[in-house]
Amino acid sequence: MAPPTPLPILRLRAELLARTRAFFAARDVLEVETPMLSAAATTDPHLASFATQYSGPGSCHGQPFYLHTSPEFPMKRLLAAGSGCIYQIARVFRDGEAGRRHNPEFTLLEWYRVGFDHHQLMAEAAELASVLLADRVPLAKPEWRSYRELFTPLGLDPHRVTVAGLAACAERCGVPVPPGMPLEDTDPWLDLLLTHCIEPHLGQGRLCFVYDYPASQAALARLRPGDPPVGERFELYLNGIELANGFHELGDAVEQRRRFEAENAVRRAQGLPVMPIDENLLAALETGLPDCAGVALGFDRLVMLAAGRNSLAEVLAFPFEQA
Amino acid sequence: MAIYSTNEFKSGLKIMLDGDPYAVVENEFVKPGKGQAFNRVKVRNLKTGRVIERTFKSGDTVEGADVVDIELQYLYNDGEYWHFMDPQSFEQITADATAMGDSAKWLKEEAICQVTLWNGVPLSVAPPNFVIMTIVETDPGLRGDTSGGGGKPATLETGAVVRVPLFVQSGEVIKIDTRTGEYASRVKE
Numbered sequence: 360m361a362p363p364t365p366l367p368i369l370r371l372r373a374e375l376l377a378r379t380r381a382f383f384a385a386r387d388v389l390e391v392e393t394p395m396l397s398a399a400a401t402t403d404p405h406l407a408s409f410a411t412q413y414s415g416p417g418s419c420h421g422q423p424f425y426l427h428t429s430p431e432f433p434m435k436r437l438l439a440a441g442s443g444c445i446y447q448i449a450r451v452f453r454d455g456e457a458g459r460r461h462n463p464e465f466t467l468l469e470w471y472r473v474g475f476d477h478h479q480l481m482a483e484a485a486e487l488a489s490v491l492l493a494d495r496v497p498l499a500k501p502e503w504r505s506y507r508e509l510f511t512p513l514g515l516d517p518h519r520v521t522v523a524g525l526a527a528c529a530e531r532c533g534v535p536v537p538p539g540m541p542l543e544d545t546d547p548w549l550d551l552l553l554t555h556c557i558e559p560h561l562g563q564g565r566l567c568f569v570y571d572y573p574a575s576q577a578a579l580a581r582l583r584p585g586d587p588p589v590g591e592r593f594e595l596y597l598n599g600i601e602l603a604n605g606f607h608e609l610g611d612a613v614e615q616r617r618r619f620e621a622e623n624a625v626r627r628a629q630g631l632p633v634m635p636i637d638e639n640l641l642a643a644l645e646t647g648l649p650d651c652a653g654v655a656l657g658f659d660r661l662v663m664l665a666a667g668r669n670s671l672a673e674v675l676a677f678p679f680e681q682a
Numbered sequence: 683m684a685i686y687s688t689n690e691f692k693s694g695l696k697i698m699l700d701g702d703p704y705a706v707v708e709n710e711f712v713k714p715g716k717g718q719a720f721n722r723v724k725v726r727n728l729k730t731g732r733v734i735e736r737t738f739k740s741g742d743t744v745e746g747a748d749v750v751d752i753e754l755q756y757l758y759n760d761g762e763y764w765h766f767m768d769p770q771s772f773e774q775i776t777a778d779a780t781a782m783g784d785s786a787k788w789l790k791e792e793a794i795c796q797v798t799l800w801n802g803v804p805l806s807v808a809p810p811n812f813v814i815m816t817i818v819e820t821d822p823g824l825r826g827d828t829s830g831g832g833g834k835p836a837t838l839e840t841g842a843v844v845r846v847p848l849f850v851q852s853g854e855v856i857k858i859d860t861r862t863g864e865y866a867s868r869v870k871e
Contacts, residue, residue, distance in 0.1 A: 403716065405713075405716060405717055405718065405719065455689075455719070455740070455741070456711070456713060456719070457711065458710060458711030458712070459710065459711075460711075460712075461711055461713065534737070535734075535735050535736045535737045536737070537720065537736075537737045537738045537739045537742065538738070538742065539739060539742060540739075546717065546718070547717070547718040547739070549717075550714050550717040550718040550720075551718070551720065551737070553714055553717075554712045554713075554714055554720055554722075555722070555737070558714070576716060576717065578716045594715050601714065601715050604715040604716060
């Protein structure tokens with residue numbers, strides 16, 4: 360029986376994987392593999408980890424383990440241990456995410472560059488994307504826009520706007536406002552406008568990098584003090600599709616623990632499971648993470664764009680519904 | 683009534699929004715890199731037929747709409763309401779002009795119709811895809827014209843007017859596709 364995805368697309372995926380490995384080999388970036396299964400998990404309230412149990416030697420009653428949502432924590436432990444620049448092509452898992460552009464199991468290309476800041480890493484991500492897509496997708500010169508600039512056409516400053524201002528903007532733009540939007544937290548409102556009004560237009564025919572996010576959306580990025588302070592985080596878009604997310608990495612163990620605990624507090628308030636914090640990562644940060652930047656790129660989405668397809672199901676050997 | 687999570691959204695699901703019943707037409711999951719996930723849906727108002735867009739936070743719930751499609755037999759029209767009967771239970775159900783819409787003109791007694799009920803009351807009535815009717819009035823056509831090219835209007839026994847080929851005459855029985863309102867063929871008695 361023929362696989363649902365045509366063989367030429369599977370060959371394209373293999374070709375892109377080979378080019379990726381050649382790209383990093385030429386730059387002396389080491390390929391690594393880290394555990395998919397971990398006793399700790401992400402605390403990000405917007406990410407849901409698949410949970411399972413281990414029973415056997417060392418654990419007779421079944422110990423909870425989680426499938427990773429990205430290989431970030433163990434890769435940072437390697438960096439702290441002196442690995443130098445590293446990359447990984449990892450299968451990752453996210454519960455609750457299925458659609459045209461989401462598959463609950465997918466391939467992340469994640470890499471870390473010691474001594475880079477997020478701007479240097481964006482430049483390298485642009486080079487890699489060009490190497491992988493150049494002969495298939497016509498690409499104009501990349502563009503670089505701060506998160507703040509994205510909202511200029513909507514007439515608001517995302518760092519200073521209030522919920523009332525965002526609600527008025529949603530109404531002006533004809534965005535249907537979901538029931539139950541929060542009255543204090545501006546981030547879900549910014550996400551609403553971003554997904555409905557801005558993202559679909561980003562990076563039409565060119566790579567578009569968005570950088571310097573509100574401090575509340577810094578995730579694992581370091582903050583750059585200023586007025587307002589911003590998270591040194593970036594995203595890469597092409598043809599309206601988000602391809603990658605990167606950080607100038609936070610190395611401060613105390614601040615990292617504070618963020619994990621704040622995220623778990625949000626989980627508790629929302630009735631979501633509270634996740635075990637990765638103490639191994641925090642211990643590694645305490646010994647010292649080299650100054651570095653890291654980025655995770657959705658490899659299946661890249662294959663989808665290279666193949667000129669519109670859904671992930673068209674480029675996976677067996678999409679989730681047939682897995 | 684049932685409560686549905688956005689995770690159960692799919693084309694055809696009937697839900698309540700602002701007090702009206704809707705059917706989900708399209709459902710798209712969108713999520714920014716690190717942030718709130720949404721379901722962007724297109725929904726059709728089952729009373730007006732209008733399609734609108736709505737967005738939900740993923741995982742949120744909405745009330746289901748008690749909407750069912752059943753087959754009913756058309757009985758008669760009393761001047762204001764159209765009366766139908768469930769051929770299994772013999773229960774009688776009446777539909778108003780809003781629910782009937784354009785369908786009334788295609789209904790002859792005993793026709794089996796697809797009726798959409800909301801809380802037991804007809805929201806819409808779909809006639810059979812093909813109906814057979816007698817022409818009560820049409821201009822005499824040209825004898826020998828069999829091309830069906832231009833056509834002419836013909837009034838049917840229910841008052842509906844359809845275009846028929848020139849060779850079709852008053853008193854003849856024809857078959858009509860109610861989805862397009864077009865003449866399909868002559869029917870030999």
